[in-house]
């Protein structure tokens with residue numbers, strides 16, 4: 001390798017320009033998002049694989065005790081004297097599913113709006129809008145928790161083991177909502193962080209590139225929520 | 237921030253783990269079937285969080301959050317400026333420190349996995365039970381497998397993608413120095429979980445954590461899975477860092493066509509890892525969720541299926557083989573060209589071959605499932621893709637041979653390991669083609685033949701590559717040569733040991749000896765005895781190498797900055813490498829392998 005070690009064009013300073021750093025950070029975020037795309041793909045693969053395999057016809061259906069609407073005493077009586085029957089599982093509410101998509105989309109739009117404002121020079125908008133975006137993300141997370149809790153467990157008896165289980169469908173939905181909640185908590189953290197930073201002057205109308213980085217991730221989470229909802233409502 | 241180090245990391249990890257343990261024990265229903273697993277998982281999570289807190293991984297994040305970023309002094313302190321040896325025990329961001337830390341971590345992992353391997357081989361010296369019972373044997377098998385897989389994933393990429401890649405491309409550090417420290421210390425956090433799984437009963441189904449056995453296993457499985465999730469985070473972070481460093485931090489004139497081949501192998505492997513490890517994370521997370529919350533992903537009675545586990549696992553598992561292999565091959569190519577004093581033979585073919593390996597490797601995963609009954613109609617296509625992958629593999633192999641061909645070969649220590657690789661990889665590769673053939677696989681699957689095959693690839697090839705890389709870059713890292721005499725002794729012991737151990741293991745396998753059993757039928761007696769003797773020879777080789785490393789690091793012969801008269805950038809900076817690598821960033825005017833030509837601008 002031939003090398004010039006004394007090049008007059010090299011400034012010699014060890015500090016890099018903000019543009020260079022921003023370019024690098026943008027690439028970093030995109031690669032992280034690529035990894036997240038694979039994670040989502042693995043979870044959707046799980047959902048579709050379980051649905052397609054439908055082991056012993058048990059997609060949204062399981063041979064178990066159904067306690068829906070039963071009192072504790074009746075439930076106990078069922079366990080002691082009953083035989084488990086095939087219980088069909090209602091799909092997770094589509095309305096709730098789309099409400100989550102809407103909430104995540106609104107939070108992403110709010111954050112993107114704040115980003116646009118600060119790039120246009122109006123730093124004051126970012127604080128309330130960023131807070132609102134984080135709040136809506138938390139709301140979406142709460143909705144996702146409600147969705148998770150709506151997934152039933154069935155009392156299941158096989159050989160010697162007696163346990164509460166989720167069906168394959170319930171399991172896959174749980175994993176998808178769980179992953180979404182983790183993402184939303186992360187977004188809320190990043191959103192509040194951006195707000196605190198702009199209050200402290202670490203982000204301003206001349207230093208806004210981190211807002212864009214967070215926006216990339218935010219929009220990706222919105223897209224991934226949409227993809228998830230399309231798959232899980234179209235193919236229940 | 238300034239007081240934190242490895243010790244505070246351990247203290248933090250133990251404290252938070254204890255806290256999580258107590259909270260979980262008090263709040264969870266102790267009669268529940270999932271109690272023990274949930275308790276174990278939460279304690280493990282507590283360990284990781286506490287370790288991160290104690291080592292200082294959250295400090296930068298916290299200061300970002302409140303808008304009080306670290307100033308230049310903080311950054312210099314984090315980079316280890318004026319800290320002396322203490323910086324090796326801290327959350328240090330300097331890529332050269334991280335490189336040294338990775339060398340140590342790799343050696344610790346290899347030692348742990350090696351001790352387990354010796355226990356296994358000793359048990360197998362003659363038929364019948366000796367000193368480990370079958371349960372412990374199975375636990376050792378599982379943990380040996382995963383410890384060695386992790387050791388080999390980091391064996392080349394960890395030390396050298398960190399230590400030399402930034403210098404090779406003319407950068408002052410990695411793209412994200414703090415993430416670099418994060419990846420290293422996250423890996424360190426995973427090790428106690430992995431080894432700790434042995435202390436809580438281990439697991440019995442091998443490193444592949446085959447469902448539904450993985451569902452029924454004891455709490456060892458929880459720690460094992462958690463270790464892998466932690467490791468997947470570590471590798472993802474490291475991969476992003478490597479790719480960003482190479483794509484955005486190259487110095488002027490360092491075009492993609494002038495990248496040293498090791499740099500190419502590092503980013504291709506990192507990219508492949510980014511594809512593979514999310515599957516690893518997901519399959520282990522789903523396993524934990526099954527075990528702790530009553531889901532049934534991999535439980536047929538609840539509507540799940542073990543095939544899902546196998547698919548997710550091998551979607552990761554085969555690409556991962558190339559995540560392991562590629563950096564080692566890149567380092568070997570680098571060494572071959574330096575010690576043949578010839579330009580790399582067909583640089584573009586080498587890059588293309590490695591890229592093709594990575595691309596094809598995502599399309600072959602089901603060859604691990606030929607005998608499981610999953611999608612028999614796909615057997616043909618998967619057999620075809622698997623056989624196709626031997627083409628780029630062969631190309632890369634030919635690049636090594638082409639570089640050696642009519643070279644002016646300088647037989648220094650690193651070259652011994654290169655020739656060892658050429659020999660072993662041929663055997664490991666060709667037996668892989670046998671196994672890709674479905675009728676043969678139906679006979680060979682689950683036998684010691686498979687074990688011998690992948691040990692030729694992992695020990696005979698990747699480990700040899702890793703040791704070659706160590707011998708080659710040791711002078712840059714330490715300023716001293718790795719002792720040639722001891723190094724060559726180590727080579728001959730290890731090389732002979734590998735042949736003795738694994739050639740006879742092929743015979744055991746061909747005769748039908750199943751893998752993963754603590755005892756065996758009398759007809760396998762002789763080959764197993766020979767394998768065990770071979771394993772002891774390998775161990776002797778490794779101990780000699782360890783002695784050579786310690787002795788040379790302390791008092792080896794000083795090497796100067798460029799002992800091999802190499803032309804890539806890492807050899808053109810002083811040794812020890814200054815904190816920011818280059819006083820003035822170099823400008824590159826030619827490709828890296830101008831051996832045999834006059835230097836144009838020196």
Ligand SMILES: [Cu+2]
Nearest residue numbers: 553554603604
């Ligand atoms: Cu494979």
